[in-house]
Amino acid sequence: MGCEIVVAGAGDRTAAAIRRLFAAREATFSRFRPDSELSAVNTAAGRPTVVSAGFARMLERSLALAAETDGLVDPTVGAALVALGYTRDLSELGDDPAPAGAPRPAPGWRRVELCGRLLRIPAGSALDLNGVVKSATVDDAAALLDGDGFVSAGGDLAVRGPTVVALPGGGAVSAVRGGIATSGSTKRRWRRAGETHHHLVDPATGRSAETPWEAVTASGATCVAADVAARAAFLAGAGGPAWLDRRGIPGRFVAAGGTVTVNRSWAAMVGEPACT
Amino acid sequence: MDSERSSGAARMASARRRAHRAKVALTAAGLGCFALGMTLVQGNVSGHTRRQARPLAAPKRFQKAVRRDALDGGLLAPAQAPPGATTSVS
Numbered sequence: 001m002g003c004e005i006v007v008a009g010a011g012d013r014t015a016a017a018i019r020r021l022f023a024a025r026e027a028t029f030s031r032f033r034p035d036s037e038l039s040a041v042n043t044a045a046g047r048p049t050v051v052s053a054g055f056a057r058m059l060e061r062s063l064a065l066a067a068e069t070d071g072l073v074d075p076t077v078g079a080a081l082v083a084l085g086y087t088r089d090l091s092e093l094g095d096d097p098a099p100a101g102a103p104r105p106a107p108g109w110r111r112v113e114l115c116g117r118l119l120r121i122p123a124g125s126a127l128d129l130n131g132v133v134k135s136a137t138v139d140d141a142a143a144l145l146d147g148d149g150f151v152s153a154g155g156d157l158a159v160r161g162p163t164v165v166a167l168p169g170g171g172a173v174s175a176v177r178g179g180i181a182t183s184g185s186t187k188r189r190w191r192r193a194g195e196t197h198h199h200l201v202d203p204a205t206g207r208s209a210e211t212p213w214e215a216v217t218a219s220g221a222t223c224v225a226a227d228v229a230a231r232a233a234f235l236a237g238a239g240g241p242a243w244l245d246r247r248g249i250p251g252r253f254v255a256a257g258g259t260v261t262v263n264r265s266w267a268a269m270v271g272e273p274a275c276t
Numbered sequence: 277m278d279s280e281r282s283s284g285a286a287r288m289a290s291a292r293r294r295a296h297r298a299k300v301a302l303t304a305a306g307l308g309c310f311a312l313g314m315t316l317v318q319g320n321v322s323g324h325t326r327r328q329a330r331p332l333a334a335p336k337r338f339q340k341a342v343r344r345d346a347l348d349g350g351l352l353a354p355a356q357a358p359p360g361a362t363t364s365v366s
Binding site for chain 2: 003006008061064065068069134150152153154155156157159162163164165166167168171172173174175176177178179180181182183184185186187188214215217219220221222224225226227228229247248249250265266269270271
């Protein structure tokens with residue numbers, strides 16, 4: 001999944017099981033592996049395809065979260081990412097003098113037809129499930145832990161028992177239950193013809209989202225909830241803190257200049273003054 | 277001769293009318309018996325629905341609650357110790 005995985009509180013056998021779990025998910029859901037099931041689905045766009053039960057479950061979850069975020073976190077942004085030049089693993093993605101392609105707005109999660117294991121995505125579209133898959137795998141891996149501990153993939157955590165977590169821009173918080181995740185534009189970014197792009201794409205425009213935030217951290221009942229909430233709040237722009245507050249989700253926002261603000265839900269739990 | 281022919285035609289017409297009425301009465305009786313039988317079966321035989329069938333899917337309200345729970349907030353507290361883990365931009 002192109003990120004570092006850290007596990008605390010696991011014996012050798014559990015650690016091996018977690019390693020196998022991440023490898024299996026990577027093999028199924030990688031957009032960059034031509035032999036993955038996701039690549040097969042994207043290649044068959046426009047035609048009905050029978051997918052595995054695990055794939056159908058993960059996609060169903062992605063679609064439910066797309067509905068819950070009012071389409072902010074949409075699994076149909078795959079073609080938009082390809083058009084912007086995110087075609088390989090980030091480690092292989094350097095500056096490219098060639099310009100990015102024309103922006104391709106996402107067709108929208110409502111146009112994905114999934115009935116049991118039978119799937120059809122709109123012709124010319126592509127799915128990108130990386131965000132949900134990574135955080136769901138973190139949750140599943142944390143469920144394998146024998147006792148207290150945590151699992152982290154690229155900074156998205158699921159905890160079993162209270163864990164003190166260092167935050168972007170300084171400071172720390174104790175995650176008592178659930179997960180904590182950060183989304184932002186500072187890591188997965190690349191340049192095309194001098195223009196910088198990042199992976200958090202606005203589904204409506206097909207362009208990398210322009211928001212006041214550099215990083216958004218959210219805490220969820222699960223790592224998936226935290227990750228999706230963080231991404232949605234990032235994409236919601238200046239309305240991100242209020243968007244999370246309406247759902248009772250704690251959020252912490254680092255602005256481009258490094259200024260840190262938190263929403264009311266975060267302030268109520270952690271005791272920091274909230275932004276107004 | 278003519279009077280014999282006309283009385284025969286009248287008897288035929290009368291017989292046709294009676295036959296038509298008998299058919300209508302038999303059809304109506306058959307439909308009535310079928311409807312009565314179906315009603316009795318629906319009310320008394322297990323496996324026949326007594327009320328309109330409802331879909332097996334979870335009610336919309338329940339689905340909505342589950343969806344909302346999928347994006348539920350976590351539980352945080354002020355840090356009382358040095359960090360043991362890190363969340364960073366992914």
